[in-house]
Amino acid sequence: MEKTVKFFKKPITATLIAIFCGFLVATVILAVSGYNPFEAFGALLGGIFGRPKYVSNVIIKSTPIILTGVSVAFAYKMGLFNIGAEGQFIVGAVAANVVGIVCDFPAVIEVPLVLLAGVAAGALYGGIAGWLKAKYNINEVIVGIMLNWMALYFSNFVCNVERFHKPESDGAYAIHESGFISFFTNWKTTEAAAEFVQAHPFIGDILRTDANAGILIAIALTFAVSFLLYKTTKGYELRAVGSNRDAAEFAGIDVGKNMVQTMLIAGALSGIAAAIAIAGNNPHGITQLSAFESNGLNGLSVAFIAGGSPIGCIFAGLLFGALLYGGQSIQYVVGAPSEIISILIGTIVFLIALKDMVPVLIDKMGKRGVK
Amino acid sequence: MMINTITLLLGVTLLYSTPMIFGALGGVLSERSGVINIGIEGMMTFGAFAGAAAGYYSGNPWIGVLCAALAGGVLALLHAVAAITCQADQTISGVAINLLGPALAVFFCRLAFDGSTMSYPVANKLPKIFGSGAEGIWANLNVDIMVVVALLFAVAMWFVLYRTKWGMRILAVGENPAAADTLGINVYKTRYACVILSGILAGIGGATVTLGIVAQFTQTSIAGQGFIALAAVIFGKWKPMGAYRACLIFGFSQALTVVLGGGAIAVPTEILAMLPYVLTIVILILFVGKSVAPKADGVPYVKGRR
Numbered sequence: 001m002e003k004t005v006k007f008f009k010k011p012i013t014a015t016l017i018a019i020f021c022g023f024l025v026a027t028v029i030l031a032v033s034g035y036n037p038f039e040a041f042g043a044l045l046g047g048i049f050g051r052p053k054y055v056s057n058v059i060i061k062s063t064p065i066i067l068t069g070v071s072v073a074f075a076y077k078m079g080l081f082n083i084g085a086e087g088q089f090i091v092g093a094v095a096a097n098v099v100g101i102v103c104d105f106p107a108v109i110e111v112p113l114v115l116l117a118g119v120a121a122g123a124l125y126g127g128i129a130g131w132l133k134a135k136y137n138i139n140e141v142i143v144g145i146m147l148n149w150m151a152l153y154f155s156n157f158v159c160n161v162e163r164f165h166k167p168e169s170d171g172a173y174a175i176h177e178s179g180f181i182s183f184f185t186n187w188k189t190t191e192a193a194a195e196f197v198q199a200h201p202f203i204g205d206i207l208r209t210d211a212n213a214g215i216l217i218a219i220a221l222t223f224a225v226s227f228l229l230y231k232t233t234k235g236y237e238l239r240a241v242g243s244n245r246d247a248a249e250f251a252g253i254d255v256g257k258n259m260v261q262t263m264l265i266a267g268a269l270s271g272i273a274a275a276i277a278i279a280g281n282n283p284h285g286i287t288q289l290s291a292f293e294s295n296g297l298n299g300l301s302v303a304f305i306a307g308g309s310p311i312g313c314i315f316a317g318l319l320f321g322a323l324l325y326g327g328q329s330i331q332y333v334v335g336a337p338s339e340i341i342s343i344l345i346g347t348i349v350f351l352i353a354l355k356d357m358v359p360v361l362i363d364k365m366g367k368r369g370v371k
Numbered sequence: 372m373m374i375n376t377i378t379l380l381l382g383v384t385l386l387y388s389t390p391m392i393f394g395a396l397g398g399v400l401s402e403r404s405g406v407i408n409i410g411i412e413g414m415m416t417f418g419a420f421a422g423a424a425a426g427y428y429s430g431n432p433w434i435g436v437l438c439a440a441l442a443g444g445v446l447a448l449l450h451a452v453a454a455i456t457c458q459a460d461q462t463i464s465g466v467a468i469n470l471l472g473p474a475l476a477v478f479f480c481r482l483a484f485d486g487s488t489m490s491y492p493v494a495n496k497l498p499k500i501f502g503s504g505a506e507g508i509w510a511n512l513n514v515d516i517m518v519v520v521a522l523l524f525a526v527a528m529w530f531v532l533y534r535t536k537w538g539m540r541i542l543a544v545g546e547n548p549a550a551a552d553t554l555g556i557n558v559y560k561t562r563y564a565c566v567i568l569s570g571i572l573a574g575i576g577g578a579t580v581t582l583g584i585v586a587q588f589t590q591t592s593i594a595g596q597g598f599i600a601l602a603a604v605i606f607g608k609w610k611p612m613g614a615y616r617a618c619l620i621f622g623f624s625q626a627l628t629v630v631l632g633g634g635a636i637a638v639p640t641e642i643l644a645m646l647p648y649v650l651t652i653v654i655l656i657l658f659v660g661k662s663v664a665p666k667a668d669g670v671p672y673v674k675g676r677r
Contacts, residue, residue, distance in 0.1 A: 029478075033478075033482055081462055083466075132652070132655075132656065136655070136656050138652075138655045138656065139605065139655075141409065141462070141601075142598065142601055142602045142605065142651070142655065143652060143655070145595065146598075146602070146648040146649075146651050146652050147648075147652075149595055149645070149648045150645045150648045150649065153641045153642070153644045153645045154641070154645070156641045157639055157641035157642060160639070160641070290591065291590060291591055291594070300466055301466075301470065304463055304466070337477065337478045337481035337482065337486075339474050339475075339477045339478040339481065340478060342470060342473070342474030342477075342478075343471065343474045343475060343478055345470060345474075346467050346468075346470030346471035346474050347467075349463065349466060349467040349470055350449065350453065350464060350467035350468070350471065352463065352467075353453050353457075353459040353460050353463035353464040353467055354453055354457045354459050354464075356457075356458070356459065356460075357457050357459075
């Protein structure tokens with residue numbers, strides 16, 4: 001009995017229960033709407049694992065949201081709610097795109113330049129929210145949302161500037177090829193590559209996607225953030241402010257300064273997520289936005305599912321990417337609206353909010369058992 | 372010409388601020404009782420869809436408004452269960468509502484309208500205050516009847532909150548739930564009522580878009596109005612009339628972009644479209660220091676714990 005209680009009290013258990021219950025709710029909604037839920041989830045699995053290409057695409061889809069998830073999780077550790085990750089992502093993409101068009105250097109300079117442009121823009125944008133919170137105590141959620149919309153219109157503005165607008169398209173020019181981080185960009189178009197793909201269908205299938213180095217950068221950064229948070233004095237300060245602001249201030253920690261720094265780093269993480277997407281994925285440029293693409297907003301859900309742990313964001317991000325990418329096949333195969341995936345994700349996040357209830361419930365049930 | 376522009380500006384301001392006013396009144400009520408409601412946007416979106424769908428199938432816009440209120444109320448009930456009974460993190464729960472609202476709206480929209488993410492246009496929109504025959508400047512000022520309803524709601528909420536026993540109870544619960552509890556006020560029931568009502572108001576706000584302004588639900592029917600409404604709550608110092616005025620200001624800045632966006636001045640439309648959002652931040656910088664949230668806002672109440 002004690003062992004079971006201990007098991008149920010682990011945070012990961014509550015998260016898994018939330019995910020399971022999310023699927024239950026989605027099952028009921030699908031069944032009530034007249035679709036076979038098992039077929040639908042079969043299609044989902046097929047859409048994730050059916051071909052090497054799909055798995056590769058899931059990883060590509062997950063890369064940016066792992067990083068925006070880490071961005072949100074990092075800010076949340078000090079009590080800041082970085083809903084502005086979306087805007088930070090958008091300005092990061094714009095900056096990476098613009099720098100990648102204007103500058104034309106060899107890859108060793110071009111790639112870092114493009115990535116740094118994203119970092120700088122994202123950090124600046126996040127920093128604004130942090131500064132407004134520190135200096136004027138303005139709710140970062142509202143500022144974040146306003147900045148998100150401003151970023152969206154700014155991105156569309158840059159898209160239509162003559163210097164950057166690609167004629168007969170709804171987007172900007174691609175960055176110079178030397179800025180690409182896709183695997184074997186040049187080799188892919190050669191005849192040798194065509195022969196190789198014929199001979200090795202498995203790897204060939206993966207090569208047909210935008211497979212790129214982004215995921216490696218994302219994982220490395222995630223571990224760096226985790227190290228910063230748990231193994232450095234700075235990280236300790238940030239967490240101290242997050243768990244008790246007044247106590248931290250009393251202990252001599254400059255809360256305002258830490259807020260701005262946190263948001264700079266959180267913004268930088270969202271910004272580099274965008275720069276990786278620009279450097280790694282077709283069309284290697286921004287396109288006109290009519291609504292949010294949600295790379296940043298999904299980061300919120302990823303961070304919550306990960307329970308605020310940066311390393312957890314890698315797994316939560318992959319889960320999320322898999323659901324988003326594989327979910328499309330629910331519509332192709334079964335005909336059910338692919339929004340069922342959004343409902344599933346929303347339900348999971350809602351249940352995550354309730355997950356503190358699990359240990360309490362277990363305690364209650366445990367007491368009943370003893371009697 | 373001049374009078375034409377001014378009346379047009381006034382008419383569009385009233386039209387655009389109305390959905391936000393409903394959302395902001397909902398926010399005021401919920402936060403005054405001590406529950407942060409970030410989910411207003413999601414409740415408005417779900418209400419916008421429910422309103423358009425019910426309005427289309429029944430042919431009666433008022434049935435649409437009723438269904439929108441119900442839809443918003445149902446989502447709010449979820450938030451209430453999480454925030455009040457389960458003492459959950461209200462921000463996370465609100466974010467979840469914001470994910471669920473649009474997801475449910477588009478899911479059901481695809482089921483109800485042949486797989487499309489847009490509803491068909493409703494045949495009968497909500498009535499205008501001067502009927503359908505208005506001309507000239509009267510046409511400019513011929514706004515939806517919901518503009519009047521929003522004002523009535525704001526006045527009614529002011530009256531209830533500050534001039535009635537119920538209102539005093541709500542304020543007490545939001546400021547000091549433990550003290551209110553000692554006086555025999557049921558904290559949980561009061562909060563449930565306020566949160567559900569806030570969802571009902573948000574749902575109606577959504578319907579004013581899809582049954583009045585555009586007569587159709589699309590994925591961008593509700594594009595940030597719910598969040599601007601939250602800013603209006605803060606700017607309006609958590610007071611009904613304050614929030615009402617704040618929404619008028621935000622509505623005015625949106626009206627400016629519409630009226631000026633017709634090519635009258637040489638500013639790119641994308642830059643002009645940023646105006647309401649820039650203004651929101653500027654206003655918050657100028658005024659927020661002076662506004663203080665209800666003391667127990669966002670703090671779950673547990674009986675017997677201090």
